[in-house]
Amino acid sequence: MTQVQTAANSKRDIVHGLIIGFFILLISVLHYSTSTTRLQFHLIYMQSYFIPIILGAFWFGLRGGIITSVVISLIYLPHIMFQWGGFNLNNLIRFVQIGLFLALGYLTGLKAQGEREEKERYRQTADALQNSLKELQRKTDQILEMEHQLKTADRLAIIGELTANLAHEVRNPLGSIRGAVEIIRDSVPDEMKKLEFFDILLQETERLNSVVENYLNYAKRKSKMISRFDLREIVNDVVMMLKSKARKNGIQIKIDLSDRPLIIKGDSIHIWQILMNVLLNAIQAMPKGGTVMIEAWKADHTIHLKVRDQGTGIPKEALSRIFESFYTTKTNGTGLGLAIVKRIADENHWGIRLTSTEKKGTEFDLEIPEDVAGGRGIGN
Numbered sequence: 001m002t003q004v005q006t007a008a009n010s011k012r013d014i015v016h017g018l019i020i021g022f023f024i025l026l027i028s029v030l031h032y033s034t035s036t037t038r039l040q041f042h043l044i045y046m047q048s049y050f051i052p053i054i055l056g057a058f059w060f061g062l063r064g065g066i067i068t069s070v071v072i073s074l075i076y077l078p079h080i081m082f083q084w085g086g087f088n089l090n091n092l093i094r095f096v097q098i099g100l101f102l103a104l105g106y107l108t109g110l111k112a113q114g115e116r117e118e119k120e121r122y123r124q125t126a127d128a129l130q131n132s133l134k135e136l137q138r139k140t141d142q143i144l145e146m147e148h149q150l151k152t153a154d155r156l157a158i159i160g161e162l163t164a165n166l167a168h169e170v171r172n173p174l175g176s177i178r179g180a181v182e183i184i185r186d187s188v189p190d191e192m193k194k195l196e197f198f199d200i201l202l203q204e205t206e207r208l209n210s211v212v213e214n215y216l217n218y219a220k221r222k223s224k225m226i227s228r229f230d231l232r233e234i235v236n237d238v239v240m241m242l243k244s245k246a247r248k249n250g251i252q253i254k255i256d257l258s259d260r261p262l263i264i265k266g267d268s269i270h271i272w273q274i275l276m277n278v279l280l281n282a283i284q285a286m287p288k289g290g291t292v293m294i295e296a297w298k299a300d301h302t303i304h305l306k307v308r309d310q311g312t313g314i315p316k317e318a319l320s321r322i323f324e325s326f327y328t329t330k331t332n333g334t335g336l337g338l339a340i341v342k343r344i345a346d347e348n349h350w351g352i353r354l355t356s357t358e359k360k361g362t363e364f365d366l367e368i369p370e371d372v373a374g375g376r377g378i379g380n
């Protein structure tokens, strides 16, 4: 309960206490000041004491019911003793009345207390529910944000790969053009050599070449973030990001990871990219739903990551092409996913293998020599 709520509650309790006190005082004054000959009035006053008792029980629970009924009884008792003549048969009803005050105070107090406690329990449950709802909302926002980042990262990776491929493809013919121009220039008569034409051709190819070289150098230099990380954490992260996408397609992603940490030294984004592309392929290969199994374990100083799907599989004749850039069988595919996977694996000297049976599914295996930061490895 907040401080503001506590202050408001104690203020309310004081007001309630004052109301009860006012009733007790008013009724008692009437009792004591009215002549005992006016029996009817006394009967009314006597019954009126029930009002503050009920209010006491209602507002302050068991404690309130008991205290109010005891206070009233103590105030009423001298009135019986001194104004009504004390212990005699005529006062029996008045003594019984005191008994009733106490019984009513106790019973209504008990009932009111039970209801208050129940109300408090409901309030606490409602609060807990409200908190869980807020937490859920926060998590949903987080996942949506991650999904958004994931889409952007994926697009950027693809654009990067695309331009790197383009640059690579442009560089080779450029070299040939330059070579050809040099040969032609050497073989033409001297007066023709003076023509600006050759110089322009050579200059422009040179300029194009340096643009491409610069770009490729830049792309290669993309700073790597080498660290030691646990493969299981990356697996869990990627799976969490793809879970809702998989669920929407009726696909269940199951993971079976080693109990022990699977420490890899390298750029964790590389594992992230590989797993993301392979899992996306697995999901896209299962239009009718199914299960994707991810396993990771360590054996003989090698960390293994296996992704198995129950998708359409890859025809034998296509298996040799799947790592080629731009090879795709999908209307919306770029055919760069597995090319990226292959480039990353080669760069790090990690082993990859893709085996597939048509109509049954595909299995992807990644083998990472333990504690390797590129340079050493098991090769392909």
Ligand SMILES: Nc1ncnc2c1ncn2[C@@H]1O[C@H](COP(=O)(O)OP(=O)(O)OP(=O)(O)O)[C@@H](O)[C@H]1O
Pocket: 277, 281, 282, 285, 309, 311, 312, 313, 314, 322, 323, 327, 328, 329, 330, 332, 333, 334, 335, 336, 337, 338, 339, 362
């Ligand atoms: N798990 C798989 N099951 C069936 N076919 C697959 C699987 N993984 C890859 N393929 C085949 O290999 C092709 C190339 O895959 P790759 O990931 O390189 O490109 P893509 O998935 O078509 O497009 P992108 O990944 O750029 O969206 C796919 O088009 C598909 O035919």
Ligand SMILES: [Mg+2]
Pocket: 277, 280, 281, 333, 337, 338
């Ligand atoms: Mg793909």
